[in-house]
Amino acid sequence: MEVKILSANFDTKDAHKIKVAKKHGAYSTLDKLFSMKPEDVTDLVKNSGLRGRGGAGFPAGVKWSFLPKNTGKPVYLTVNSDESEPATFKDRYILVKDPHMMIEGIIICSYAIGCHDAYIYIRGEYTTQVKALQAAIDEAYAAGYLGAKVAGHDFKLDVTVHRGAGAYVCGEETALLESIEGKKGQPRSKPPFPAVAGLYGCPTIINNVQTIASLPFILKNGADAYKVHGTEKSPGTHLFGISGHVEKPGMYELPLGLPLLEVIDKMAGGVWKGRKLKGVIPGGSSTPVLLPEEAKTVTLDYESMAAHKTMFGSGGIVVLDETVDMVKLVKNLIDFYHHESCGQCTPCREGLGWMLKIVKKILASDGTIDDVNLLRELCDNIEMKTVCVLSAACTMPVRSYLDKFRHEFEAYVATNDSLAAEAK
Amino acid sequence: MSDRSQLISTGKPFQFDKERDAEFERLIKRYPTRESMILPALWLIQEQEGWISQEAMAYAADRIGTFASKVYEAATFYTMYNLHPMGKNHICVCRTLSCWLRGKQEIVDYLKNEIGIQPGQISDDGKFSLEEVECLGHCGSAPVVQVNGEFHENMDVDKLKSLLATLK
Numbered sequence: 159m160e161v162k163i164l165s166a167n168f169d170t171k172d173a174h175k176i177k178v179a180k181k182h183g184a185y186s187t188l189d190k191l192f193s194m195k196p197e198d199v200t201d202l203v204k205n206s207g208l209r210g211r212g213g214a215g216f217p218a219g220v221k222w223s224f225l226p227k228n229t230g231k232p233v234y235l236t237v238n239s240d241e242s243e244p245a246t247f248k249d250r251y252i253l254v255k256d257p258h259m260m261i262e263g264i265i266i267c268s269y270a271i272g273c274h275d276a277y278i279y280i281r282g283e284y285t286t287q288v289k290a291l292q293a294a295i296d297e298a299y300a301a302g303y304l305g306a307k308v309a310g311h312d313f314k315l316d317v318t319v320h321r322g323a324g325a326y327v328c329g330e331e332t333a334l335l336e337s338i339e340g341k342k343g344q345p346r347s348k349p350p351f352p353a354v355a356g357l358y359g360c361p362t363i364i365n366n367v368q369t370i371a372s373l374p375f376i377l378k379n380g381a382d383a384y385k386v387h388g389t390e391k392s393p394g395t396h397l398f399g400i401s402g403h404v405e406k407p408g409m410y411e412l413p414l415g416l417p418l419l420e421v422i423d424k425m426a427g428g429v430w431k432g433r434k435l436k437g438v439i440p441g442g443s444s445t446p447v448l449l450p451e452e453a454k455t456v457t458l459d460y461e462s463m464a465a466h467k468t469m470f471g472s473g474g475i476v477v478l479d480e481t482v483d484m485v486k487l488v489k490n491l492i493d494f495y496h497h498e499s500c501g502q503c504t505p506c507r508e509g510l511g512w513m514l515k516i517v518k519k520i521l522a523s524d525g526t527i528d529d530v531n532l533l534r535e536l537c538d539n540i541e542m543k544t545v546c547v548l549s550a551a552c553t554m555p556v557r558s559y560l561d562k563f564r565h566e567f568e569a570y571v572a573t574n575d576s577l578a579a580e581a582k
Numbered sequence: 583m584s585d586r587s588q589l590i591s592t593g594k595p596f597q598f599d600k601e602r603d604a605e606f607e608r609l610i611k612r613y614p615t616r617e618s619m620i621l622p623a624l625w626l627i628q629e630q631e632g633w634i635s636q637e638a639m640a641y642a643a644d645r646i647g648t649f650a651s652k653v654y655e656a657a658t659f660y661t662m663y664n665l666h667p668m669g670k671n672h673i674c675v676c677r678t679l680s681c682w683l684r685g686k687q688e689i690v691d692y693l694k695n696e697i698g699i700q701p702g703q704i705s706d707d708g709k710f711s712l713e714e715v716e717c718l719g720h721c722g723s724a725p726v727v728q729v730n731g732e733f734h735e736n737m738d739v740d741k742l743k744s745l746l747a748t749l750k
Contacts, residue, residue, distance in 0.1 A: 232614075244679040244717040275612070282625075282662040283718050285731035318612040321625055323660030326716065338613075340620035340652065342659035358614055401680035401721035408722045443679050474721065476680060490682050494716055500659075 159424055161387050163375050163395050164368065165411040168255040174290060176297040179258035185303050187262065187377040191269055192311045199270035203373065205381035207393035212238055212329070212366030213442065213472045215392075215460045222271050222363055224353035231360040235268050235276040236338065239367045240322060240329035242281055243551075244443035244494060245474030248397035249367035251409055253280070253287045256371070257294035263370035264317055265308055266377055271363050274314050279334050282323040292319055326498035330546045331364040332356075333500065344502045345546035368397055388414035392459035396473045400426040403433065403479035414459040418448075421458060422477055433479040437562075441471020443491055444551035446558030447478075468558070484563040485570055488556055489517045495552035506549035509540040513556065523573040530567045534560045586658045589636040590666050596638040598645075602626040606645065616646045620656045624663050633664040669704045669711030671749045673697075674728040677714040680721035685738070689725055690714060692739050696746060710749075 167173040167182045176184070191199065204219030225233060237260070241249045252260050264276050280288050295317055298304045308315050325343045327333045332346035335357045356362020372394065376384050385393040392414040398421070401407045405427030412421060418438060422428060429435050438453045439445060446468040448456060456466045463470040478487070496510035516533050519525045537553035537560070544550075560567065598606060609622050623642040627634050634657055643650040657663045675681075675690050694700060697710045704711040720726040723735035727742070734745055 241719050242717060245721050247719045247721050250719055275614075281719065282660070283715075283728070285728070286733065316612060318609070320618075321621065322662075323621060323624070324662035324715075325660055337621065338618060339615065340617035340648075340656065342655055399722050401724060402683045407680075407724070439679075476683070476721075478683070482683070487679075487682075490677075490679060494678050497716060 159412055159416060159421065160410060161395050161413045162411050163387070164252065164256070164259065164371055164397060165409075167259075168251060173256055174254060174258070174294060176258055176294070176301055179256065183378070184258040184374075185262050185265075185301075185309065187374050188265065188303070188309045188311070191266055191377060192309070192313065196270045196272060199266065199377070202381055203270070203376060206376045206384040207381070207391075208369065208372055208376060208384065209392065209394075209460070210366055211368035211372070211396065211473075213243065213469075215470055218365060218369050221353065221365070222267070224351070225271055225361045225363065226354060229361060232275065233271050233273045234357040234360055234362040235264065235271060235273040236331075236334060236357060236362060236364045237264060237276065237278040237367055237370055238329065238331065238334060238364055239278055239280040239284075240326075240334060241284075241367070242326040242329045242498075243472050243474065245399065245401055245439065245476045246442050246472040247399045247401075248409055248473060250284065250287055251397065252367050252371045253284070254290045257291050258298065259374055260367055260371040261294060261298050261303065261317065263373035265303065265315060266373040267363065267365065267370055268315050269313060273363070274316065276315065276317045277338055277357070278317065278319045279328065279338060280319060280321055281328075282321050288319060288321055295319065325500070326494075327500045327546070327548055330548065333546065334364065335362065342500070344500045345548075347545055389457075389459050389461070391461050392470075396458070398425075398458065398473045398475060400475045400477070402439075402476040403430050403482075404428065404477045405430045412458065415462075416458050418453050418456045418458055418475070422453075422475070426477070429477060429479050431479070433481065435477065436480045436482055437478040437484075439474075439476035439478070439555070441469050442474040443476070443494070444555055445469040445471040446555050447562060449562055484559050484566045485517065485521055488559050489514070489521060491555060492517055492552060495548065499548060503544035503549070505540045505543045509536060510549065510552055512536060513540075513552075520567060520570045523570055523577060525571050525574055527568065527571050530560070530564070530571060533567075586661070586665060588665070589639065589654070591636045594637065596627070596631075596635060596641045598626060598641075599630055602630050610646075617648050617652065619646050620648070620653055621660070624653070624657055624660075628664060633667050667704075667708075670709050672711045672713070672730055674713045674715045674718070675701075676716070676718040676720070676724070676726050676728075678717035681718075681725040684724040686725040688739060689727060689737055689742060692742055 172178045200222045208218045209215040328337045328343040330345045333343040337343045352362040388394045410425045435450045437447045460470045492514045499506045501507045537557040541550045541553045627638045639653045643653045701714040727734045
């Protein structure tokens with residue numbers, strides 16, 4: 159099942175060091191790169207069908223082509239390595255195991271979009287990882303792949319690591335920009351989109367680590383070689399993180415389009431402890447949950463996930479066994495998003511707190527059926543009424559648990575009813 | 583650890599040591615605006631002192647050439663900046679989805695018992711502080727614990743026992 163494009167060298171000793179990485183072909187695409195016109199590089203990426211691997215799945219080459227031409231302003235690239243969506247841990251492997259693949263990707267993207275200052279925004283919790291990344295960047299500078307003349311060509315590129323400090327919302331691209339500018343991470347209203355007015359008000363491209371790391375393969379082997387894998391609309395491979403109640407949790411690189419349950423069984427060893435499957439979160443905690451019967455028919459690509467009314471997201475698959483209390487899980491989710499709300503918009507700041515209070519009340523067997531209905535109603539009232547989608551990242555999954563596992567919420571309410579009856 | 587609005591004064595002026603001073607000067611050349619140094623400067627302070635005092639914030643504002651209120655705004659917004667001294671061993675337990683599913687509560691309960699503090703507290707001898715944090719990005723090796731920035735994966739009570747024994 160596995161197709162190792164990005165993870166080809168993850169298991170090799172010292173693959174993160176430039177000496178070993180070069181043996182694996184790191185930086186070998188640069189001569190070809192500088193012999194091409196920048197717009198041809200963008201076209202190549204467009205033709206490969208590579209989609210943004212941060213969660214939204216927007217075609218990368220198309221995003222680059224939104225940059226306005228000749229504005230007289232510098233163009234910036236920021237690599238989104240915030241990776242904070244619960245159940246997502248794929249980019250970390252690239253940062254630690256093969257960082258030169260990503261740095262080469264940064265050079266490729268920067269050349270295509272005309273960027274001379276790239277920033278990697280890495281989440282603050284990645285303490286050991288930021289050191290590994292900085293060491294790789296230092297190696298690339300020492301070897302002449304970064305700096306005043308990239309690989310001897312007349313192209314200047316500086317790459318700077320900018321550390322976040324514990325805010326989930328900074329994975330949202332405009333909050334990320336605010337954070338690099340030294341402000342608190344509160345998302346901006348859009349439009350204007352970052353491609354037009356991004357970092358320091360200049361045209362800016364923001365791409366996920368995995369998106370950027372996919373570029374050397376595409377440049378080296380061509381768009382068709384990339385499209386061999388995956389489906390027509392979701393080409394290529396993806397680093398899937400499988401966690402939760404499976405025998406072998408971990409990171410697996412797979413082509414897009416494989417059946418979800420088969421992947422869980424064959425790669426991750428199936429549901430642990432011989433238990434039954436209760437549900438699957440397909441792409442990070444913000445994606446709506448799938449019932450076992452839905453999981454049977456869904457495949458791991460953007461289109462199939464949308465057809466099943468959920469999202470591909472970040473490829474962070476969470477398996478839930480039959481013992482999971484969905485009301486408690488919902489509390490855990492709301493707790494997270496409420497904690498991470500930046501506080502800018504009232505529906506999110508106050509609404510998620512209200513939802514948390516209600517679910518706590520239900521869990522304490524103190525709730526009524528009206529509380530369950532109110533929780534469901536709040537989802538509709540909060541969603542899409544805020545500057546960014548953080549609140550929707552909470553309400554979309556919560557709504558799915560309320561709709562698919564409503565009986566569990568009602569069971570808590572019933573305990574309350576019987577307690578009330580006893581009290582009489 | 584919960585009140586992020588109170589600043590603590592040391593009563594002594596702060597300044598970067600030689601190494602941090604050089605790193606500050608290296609980094610500031612990388613940004614077109616000096617305000618971009620607010621987060622990096624706060625990290626440098628925390629690396630040096632373990633936490634960020636009122637004097638250190640004022641120093642950062644002066645070095646950057648910005649208002650102290652802007653530094654304060656960032657320092658209080660981003661939860662990884664410690665606004666008071668932490669335990670010598672700062673233990674963070676991930677409480678989010680995958681770690682929750684694979685038994686983070688057992689880990690927290692054991693630590694509470696063993697160290698005798700609640701999440702958000704520092705032990706009287708200053709040896710430990712405990713915190714429950716949101717997703718640490720190690721879901722495939724859950725549950726995960728971070729001690730002074732080092733990750734410990736696939737944790738269980740037995741592993742925790744041996745880990746605690748190594749912490750002084």
